[in-house]
Amino acid sequence: MDRFGTVVIGGGQAGLVMGYYLRRLGESFVILEADARIGDSWRRRYDSLRLFSRPRYASLPGLRIPVPDCPTRDELADYLERYAAHFELPVHTGVQVTRVSRDARGFLVDTDSGEYLADRVVVASGWHAVPHRPAFAAELDPAIRQVHSLDYRNPSQLADGEVLVVGAANSGTDIALEAVKTHPTRLAGRHPGQVPIDIDKPSGHFLTPVVMFAFKHVLTRRTPMGRKAMASMQGHGVGLVRNKLEQVEAAGVVRHGRIESVRDGYPVTADGEVLSDVRTVVWCTGSGPDHSWLDLPGAAQHRRGIAVGEPGLMYLGAEFQFAVASATIQGLDRDARYLTRHVRDLGRRSADRMVPADRR
Structure with a gap:
């Protein structure tokens, strides 16, 4: 020893x-x-x-x-x-x-x-x-392919037909923007907020140090602003950094609110819509x-x-x-x-x- x-x-x-x-x-x-x-x-x-x-x-x-x-x-x-x-x-x-x-x-x-x-x-x-999925994921029709973002590699894992990405944070928007190039794609989840700059543009290069400084030195456990930000992010991750929801919509991804249940084997949105054409669900619902x-x-x-x-x-x-x-x-x-x-x-x-x- x-x-x-x-x-x-x-x-x-x-x-x-x-x-x-x-x-x-x-x-x-x-x-x-x-x-x-x-x-x-x-x-x-x-x-x-x-x-x-x-x-x-x-x-x-x-x-x-x-x-x-x-x-x-x-x-x-x-x-x-x-x-x-x-x-x-x-x-x-x-x-x-x-x-x-x-x-x-x-x-x-x-x-x-x-x-x-x-x-x-x-x-x-x-x-x-450890991937997190909602409990009702087990109620989905067995014919619907389910993949967690931890296991997702590329669109070859997606079944033919419509794709539902659940979770609208950074991984979810990345995967939705990739999936929509070859599959009809929906994105469900609360808006996590987003960094108000385009980090890939020259203006973003200039402002990125400001955002990084805030993340490291302002939003801390020592400041009221930091404690409030952490409480709001708990369980939801940080807001969108590179992707913006308007870019997702412009790419042809259909947006929904939260997925709250399953009916007859199909996911149901918060407003009661049954997504009966979905053939793949990609869970971008966090991990621990x-x-x-x-x-x-x-x-x-x-x-x-x-x-x-x-x-x-x-x-x-x-x-x-x-x-x-x-x-x-x-x-x-x-x-x-x-x-x-x-x-x-x-x-x-x-x-x-x-x-x-x-x-x-």
């Missing part, structure tokens, strides 16, 4: 940023990544995915992403792999964590490749692993983390990433961990530095306890 000061669970962007700062701290640590390659969680996203952020905001600390504009999913995945190699971060790939528990020695991290012992654990395994392997009674709640009831347990990359930007690449840096200071302070307190009182 290997012992480390800190075990980081997850080798995506959050885990790598944490590793960058732990290395600078001189901490003994290891990063455990379930996938065979760093960046594979991005490679599994839909083929046409392109980030909202230009290199300044899509780069991790210490190494700029080598692309001229907003990176594609594969460009970001390859960059994460290069980042880990560049800083020689100790990432163990193909290691699936099955249980994290605690005994008198510290945290015991069980994996399918062996056991690790740690004084501290940082959970950076992502917050979008899978922390079922955390066998720790005090793991449920955290404040700014530090578990309230489990000393030494931390989270990075959580939705609204400190700011609206916390779950984005540009927001990880500040949250990781905050956790690194916590790791440093825990280490100092542990060292003090090992020194006899008369020698302190």
Whole structure:
């Protein structure tokens, strides 16, 4: 059994940023990544995915992403792999964590490749692993093909005929705009709000820093405006960034309000319309983390990433961990530095306890 000061669970962007700062701290640590390659969680996203952020905001600390504009999913995945190699971060790939528990020695991290012992654990395994669907999805006619956005890759997965995309946020509008090129397409869901600039135009280049600054420094848990924004976004995600609903409608996508039930096997809108021509439903209804392997009674709640009831347990990359930007690449840096200071302070307190009182 290997012992480390800190075990980081997850080798995506959050885990790598944490590793960058732990290395600078001189901490003994290891990063455990379930996938065979760093960046594979991005490679599994839909083929046409392109980030909202230009290199300044899509780069991790210490190494700029080598692309001229907003990176594609594969460009970001390859960059994460290069980042880990560049800083020689100790990432163990193909290691699936099955249980994290605690005994008198510290945290015991069980994996399918062996056991690790740690004084501290940082959970950076992502917050979008378990797809969310409404309960009535099970009532749809079995002949209707159902795909969640986590599993969607491209239009080849869509059945012939009409497509209904449920969820009008960023992934939903991306998929609807792609589907409408080959299929009659409907988009259902509440308006999530939208950034009032076109980020791909020169004017958007100029105003993007203002929006990014607001997401990171204004809309935080310390400000009334930030707390109000987070409460309104809870369960709905951030507003539209690249796409605008007028663009969706101009492309020929038919808009609806919420889907609230199923009748005779078909989805029903909030105003009672039965969508009986639908042959594929793409659920863009959100997702959540899978922390079922955390066998720790005090793991449920955290404040700014530090578990309230489990000393030494931390989270990075959580939705609204400190700011609206916390779950984005540009927001990880500040949250990781905050956790690194916590790791440093825990280490100092542990060292003090090992020194006899008369020698302190």
